[in-house]
Amino acid sequence: MNTTKKERIAIVTGGSRGIGRAISKRLASDGQTVVIAYANNAIEADKTVESIIEEGGNAIAVKADISDEAAVSKLFDITEKDFGGVDIVVNSAGIMELNTIVNFNLDKLDRIIHTNIRGTFVVDQQAARRVRSGGAIINISTSVKKLALPTYAAYAASKGAVDAISLILAKELRGKDITVNAVAPGPTATELFFEGKNAETIDHLAKMNPIERLGAPEDIAEVVSFLAGPARWINGQTIYVNGGMI
Template sequence: MGAVSRVAVVTGGSRGIGRAVAERLARDGQAVVIGYASNDTEAKAAVEAIGSAGGRATAARADVADEAAVAALFDLAEREYGGVDVVVNAAAVMTLGPIAELDLDALDRVHRTNIRGSFVVSREAARRLRAGGALINFSTSQTRLLSPTYAVYTASKAAVEALTPILAKELRGRDVTVNAVAPGPTSTDMFLNGKDEATIDRLAKLNPMERLGTPQDIAEVVSALAGPARWINGQTVFVNGGGA
């Protein structure tokens, strides 16, 4: 395929917030390369949805903690579309539970995807993003709420919040922005899993809007950071309806 004006790599782009971001960036006119962990069916559906709406997309499996797999994802973007302008690192896993009962294997799994994965993707983005580019990482509003049972997940995302402004400073002179988006409670399978209706209702009312966020709410902010919002750099933007 020939080169296009702007190209995005979206990890975790086959479902949830990542898919909403991929679809929104495609509507913005960007060609999208979707990285996904394992579900071929969902990845194919995401690509087909973008294509049906008139966009351009392709998908490839990529373990974000595997540097060779991530490099191959960027290679695909460069080969298919001519380069990389936007990287959205939405891949994540979440484990809940009190620290005293923590399964260290679960800790290692979250660390591998959320911390190592964010470093690997950010490193590749730093090497490959073209001038005018943008890297958007994902944190969580739990870094402010600090709710019980969220320690492992929140600690991993606090690491993402720390690396983001540091990388922004390291890319001085490159005309590349680096930001993080921190959603509040958002209606995704990852958030809803294991929660009863009473818990979901309580969390929905934490913000003055008294509802859960939607993946599309989050994608709106990512779209701005990936495009016109060039004077926002090195920041964590909390997208939660005022709930934290």
């Protein structure tokens, strides 16, 4: 498959569901060709691709474990072969396990570190090598770092590392005209968010911000779209997208 030089190509990891799906669809609606990287759920990835194509966009799905250097390198290889290059990389893939520090299963902690920290590092490493001048690298963080909610220590710690990686990479790419930022959503209405929460908890979290509602995946996608396109003077930042809750 070929594209013209004017077209921009985006890789979105974790792009088959939730916030990642909204980001994939928004970038496609902006006119970017989107390569959706998914870990296991080919059905959901294909649904997202089909939805984008039905709406007039261009997308493909590629299976890739973001913590596997060879798999991520192959993901970029496929993108470059099919579309000629990479302009945008959005690292939305990640996992979350919740429990108090005193009771946290350390095997689960290792899994979070492997996916959220190593995975971000591996994807960003390939992006730093391959994203074309004028491009953008965007990592998905979380607002829970500042909220300091009980049971979120492992997840928040992993996303703190994402912020650090983003800031340092932005400085390391000096002179290449590539921006690197992190986007930190607040509570967002996805299947992952609703899982294991009762109505009272959901209502409480929704009202923590002055707008008094949960974020929609499209709210997060809007900011990613801005950073991926016109926002060339925002670099090395973590942008909190949470309705003003912190």
